[in-house]
Every structure is written in structure tokens, then in C-alpha cells.
Amino acid sequence: MSEIISQSALRALAAEWIAGGKSVAGPARVKPDLVLYRVLRSGDDLLLEGFQRPSNSIKDFLFPKAEKLYGYKIRGNSIELIENDSPEPAQVIIAARPCDAAALPILDHVFNWDFHDEFYNRRRAATTVVTLACSAHDENCFCTSVGLDPGSDRGSDAILFALGNGQYEVRCATEKGHALFDGKTEKSERTGKAITGPEKRFDAQAVRAFVTTHFEDPFWNEHALTCIGCGTCAFSCPACHCFDIVDAGSAAGNARVKTWDSCQFSTFTAHASGHNPRPAQPARQRQRILHKFAIYPEKFGEILCTGCGNCTRNCPVGLGVLSVATEINHG
Amino acid sequence: MDNVYKPDLMEVTRIRQETPDVKSVSLRFLDSGRARDFSFRVGQFGIFSAFGYGESTFNICSSSNWKDHIEFCFRKVGRVTEALWKIEEKDVVGFRGPYGNGYPMEAWKGRDLIFLGGGIAMPPIRCAVWYALENRADYGEITVVYGARTVADLVFLDELDEWSKSERVRIIRCVDPGGETPDWKGEIGFVPHVFERAQVAAKDPVVLVIGPPIMIKNTLPILDKMGVKPASVYTSIENRMKCGIGKCGRCNVGPIYVCKEGPVLTMEQLQGLPADY
Numbered sequence A: 001m002s003e004i005i006s007q008s009a010l011r012a013l014a015a016e017w018i019a020g021g022k023s024v025a026g027p028a029r030v031k032p033d034l035v036l037y038r039v040l041r042s043g044d045d046l047l048l049e050g051f052q053r054p055s056n057s058i059k060d061f062l063f064p065k066a067e068k069l070y071g072y073k074i075r076g077n078s079i080e081l082i083e084n085d086s087p088e089p090a091q092v093i094i095a096a097r098p099c100d101a102a103a104l105p106i107l108d109h110v111f112n113w114d115f116h117d118e119f120y121n122r123r124r125a126a127t128t129v130v131t132l133a134c135s136a137h138d139e140n141c142f143c144t145s146v147g148l149d150p151g152s153d154r155g156s157d158a159i160l161f162a163l164g165n166g167q168y169e170v171r172c173a174t175e176k177g178h179a180l181f182d183g184k185t186e187k188s189e190r191t192g193k194a195i196t197g198p199e200k201r202f203d204a205q206a207v208r209a210f211v212t213t214h215f216e217d218p219f220w221n222e223h224a225l226t227c228i229g230c231g232t233c234a235f236s237c238p239a240c241h242c243f244d245i246v247d248a249g250s251a252a253g254n255a256r257v258k259t260w261d262s263c264q265f266s267t268f269t270a271h272a273s274g275h276n277p278r279p280a281q282p283a284r285q286r287q288r289i290l291h292k293f294a295i296y297p298e299k300f301g302e303i304l305c306t307g308c309g310n311c312t313r314n315c316p317v318g319l320g321v322l323s324v325a326t327e328i329n330h331g
Numbered sequence B: 001m002d003n004v005y006k007p008d009l010m011e012v013t014r015i016r017q018e019t020p021d022v023k024s025v026s027l028r029f030l031d032s033g034r035a036r037d038f039s040f041r042v043g044q045f046g047i048f049s050a051f052g053y054g055e056s057t058f059n060i061c062s063s064s065n066w067k068d069h070i071e072f073c074f075r076k077v078g079r080v081t082e083a084l085w086k087i088e089e090k091d092v093v094g095f096r097g098p099y100g101n102g103y104p105m106e107a108w109k110g111r112d113l114i115f116l117g118g119g120i121a122m123p124p125i126r127c128a129v130w131y132a133l134e135n136r137a138d139y140g141e142i143t144v145v146y147g148a149r150t151v152a153d154l155v156f157l158d159e160l161d162e163w164s165k166s167e168r169v170r171i172i173r174c175v176d177p178g179g180e181t182p183d184w185k186g187e188i189g190f191v192p193h194v195f196e197r198a199q200v201a202a203k204d205p206v207v208l209v210i211g212p213p214i215m216i217k218n219t220l221p222i223l224d225k226m227g228v229k230p231a232s233v234y235t236s237i238e239n240r241m242k243c244g245i246g247k248c249g250r251c252n253v254g255p256i257y258v259c260k261e262g263p264v265l266t267m268e269q270l271q272g273l274p275a276d277y
């Protein structure tokens, strides 16, 4: 026995969540050739077919591009800090890809080893993730090379499988998932199945072995020549989490803000003295691969990449993890 | 909400201009409970901020035995330090910390201590020297070699005089060739050479060496000749930091997050790490 829901019932349910005050985010077509995860205004905004995956990732809703840490008022030489303690509104992310949802347990480690980042944790606690298993993959998908697959429910509270004819099987994985779908589905004999994954495109262990032994290597020069340091790879990655802390506003003061940053930017590691341990793009490309395949795994026991392919799909010059990793593997 | 990014507010109690572009600043916590409960280890760092401009990372350069205030020292080089340069006594700045590992002062007990510092690297050495002098019986011979480009660039000069009055302490000041003044009484030469010339007779010492990469590089062969093992040579890594708490992804040297497992590392540790600093 399985639980199923029709596409129209799913849209109606999303509309019900929105009407009930929840923020609902999911894939939407924002331009003829651009699909992004974004906050949906209606159930009809939700795009369920006809694209590989959104160009951004669901981290936008847990670790936003810019987040105010606290405000401050300056009066003479007295400073008042102003914190926002209002509760995080409940949010649902619907039709997330498995490679997006799987990044959340990865981010959980970062934001909670030793020190706890409650900005992230509060959003995480207020968020329910409803994943849609993949029914297609493109040439940039490589989840199976990093230990995932198109039907993985890692990081998901519920996962949907397309059954065809506008029907979806619903499998709830957590209490939060049940809270959304219990009583909203119908019994059925039909069960869904994700596609079999893209064939394995590289050996992650071999990539790790290479990066940990080729710190100074002509490979990085050759490989990174074309990188323009735009940071698109990091910004569209579900797992990249580097950030900066900056003061926003005039000297009269208003807020200190956490903003996304990227190891691909030239200023990322620049010392005030002018010295930069990673003076050019080759060292920065190396850092991205090193962090994902060796540094993070050494600390937290898993790869800092879910194989979504975004960094390669979105890179203006065709780099990204897939290109580099396959080059390392076959080169 | 427990906000790990929220700073303590601290009042500036004293400002000293050390050189044309370096100042040291004393701070006290505005919150009396925090002032009472605060403790740190020498070698740890803080994230200091000028509201309206941003945060910047500096070693806490006072001794951890001083209970009524902390100090930091900075060179005017960027946006935040330009703003800090303008602060006055009674102004309020932000402080997060203490962060990082600090020096293993307990483990150093009973050993001779050699401190080698170049330029603006004096503050992170100064806190350890004061700590050792305040616990004088715990440590053996203490040698400090401190150099800067010119006489005008030497910081905490009056304190160096004070230190030299203690027992079993040898203080050697030096400036780079050409940086001396007519009445300069210290040595002339680069820190590694001056140190080598001084023929410091230490047995199984702990060495703390902080300064520009070239200074550290030229010091290591001398220590090697003296038979000092890399595990006894410490430094403090200056990688750029933002969060200080292992999240922002900025400070790593290979798998080591400098803000958490550093900034204090031994040469033995560094030898096993990529040159990413």
C-alpha cells in the first residue's frame, strides 16, 4: 500500500499552506530560460516538470544571501545593540531536488560543531523539506559519484515520486512530513521509483587522494586558466557555506550582516598586509576541490558535494566540480 | 536567541600610539558580570569592531593575569583599522572572543623560553612574556629578540626596558641595517642573524617565533643547528579570519581551521600542512 496525491491536490495543498501563513518556496520559472527556487505566491507558481533543476539551491532559504546578525544605534559614545528575537515563520520547501535536501545535513555540521549558529538552526527547525525524486538527469548530474542517488530522501521530511498521469506517491520520512500530508493523501497500490542514477562519472576517493598530494602542481595552473573568479559555482552550490561579516549602512550605523562569500574571490584570503596565501585563481580552484573532497570529509566524514552539477552547469567557462574531478580521474 | 555573532561592548580606557602607524588600546567590559567572569589564555585572539565599519581580528596582547582590562594592538592598514585609529578614550567598541587555542603555558613550565619577534609581531609575544615573568618561578631562562625595520617601528619599547630588570632575562633589540638612529644602543641586523650572533645558551628550550614569513624561514635552520626540535618551536598563524568560530570557511591551512585548532601551531604541525598561509 502507498499514499498518493494528484498534482492538482498538491497545488491546492501548497495554496492552503500559503493561506495558512506559511512561506512556501519551490521551483518557479522566473524568465523564459531560468528556473529558480523562490517563494511561491500561489500553488500555480510551482513548476514540477520540464527542467533539470533550478539554477540556485534551497540553501537560500536556510542560509540567506544576506542576514542581519544584529542592528546597532550609535549615540555619542554609547552603543545599543538591537537583536531580532521574533520567531522564524514556518516555511515549506516543495519539490526540492534530492541533491538539495541532502546538503542540509551537511550544513548542519558546519553550523553546529562547537559553536551553534542559531540563525541557521532556527530556520532549519521552522522548515519542512518536501523533495521530488528525479525523473531525469542531464550530462552534468553526478549524484551517484558522491554516494547519493536520484531517489535519496536524505535531508527530506517527505519525498514525492512521480507516477505519471499527474499522480505522485508520497513517502513521509519525519514527523514534520507527516504533519503536512497526513489526511491529505489517498491509498493506492501504485508505488513510485526514481530513475536509475547517472552512471558513475569519477572516483571520489581518487580525487581526494590527488588533491591531498598535489598541493603544488601544474595541474591547477592548466585547469584554472579560464576561471574568471565570479563565484557562481559557490553561490549556486547547495553545500558551499562560506560567508563574510560586514557592516551595512552609514557610519551612523545600522546593522552587522552575514553575507555569502566565495573562495573564488580574490580578496577572500587577502591579509591586510597585502600578503595573500592564495594569490591567484589556480590556488583558489584547488581550495574549492580540496575543501569538498578532503578537508570537509576529514572533519565530518562525508563529501561536501551532493553531485547536483550546478557548479558546472552554471559556470560561464565550463569548470566546476564535475569538469575538474573527471579531469583528475582521467588525466 | 543565543547569538554567537553578538559582540560584548567594551569601553576604551587607554590608547597609546606605539609608532607612526601602530596603536595599542586597553578595554574594559561594560557589563560587570562579563568583566568578572571573563578569562582567556595568552595566545588567544579576539574579533574587535568599530561600529559602522566592521570587524577585525587581533591577538589579545595583554597578560591573562590582568583582570581589569584587555589590550589589543593594531597597525593602520585598512578600512576597519582606519576607523579604530580614530577612536578615543571612553568610546565603545565591540569584542567577540576569546577564540583559538592559545599558548600551552602549562606545558612550557620548567623550560627555557626564547621569544623571537619581528615588526608588528610583538603584541602576540608580549602577552606570553608578561605571563612568564608574572609566573617567573615556573620558567627557566627567558630570551627575547625583537626587531623592526627602523627604531621608530619598535613597539612596547618601555616595556622591554622593564622586562630587562627581571632576573634571568635577556632582552635583545635590533633594527634592520639602515634603520638605526645615531643614538641607537641596540643591535643592527635582521632578527635571525642577531639571534644567531647572540649565541643563546638554552637547553631544550621552547621557542616562540612570530614575524614575516622570511624571518621565520631564516630562523628555522639556526634553531635546527641548536638542536631545537620542530615540536618545540611555536608560531602564531595570521590567516585572515571573519567568524573566528569555524564557520565562515576562510582561515584554513589544509584541514586545520586556524580560528579553532590554531592560531598557535608548532613547526612540526606546520611541516605536515600545505603552505596555505
Ligand code: SF4
Pocket: A226, A227, A228, A229, A230, A231, A232, A233, A234, A264, A311, A314, A315, A316, A317, A318, A319, A320
Ligand atoms: S569555476 Fe566557473 S563559476 Fe566558479 S568562479 Fe570560476 S568561472 Fe566562476
Ligand code: SF4
Pocket: A233, A236, A237, A238, A239, A240, A292, A304, A305, A306, A307, A308, A309, A310, A311, A312, A320, A321, A322
Ligand atoms: S560542488 Fe557543484 S555539484 Fe557539488 S553540490 Fe556544489 S554546486 Fe552541486
Ligand code: FES
Pocket: B240, B241, B242, B243, B244, B245, B246, B247, B248, B249, B250, B251, B252, B257, B258, B259, B260
Ligand atoms: S575564521 Fe571563520 S572559519 Fe575560521
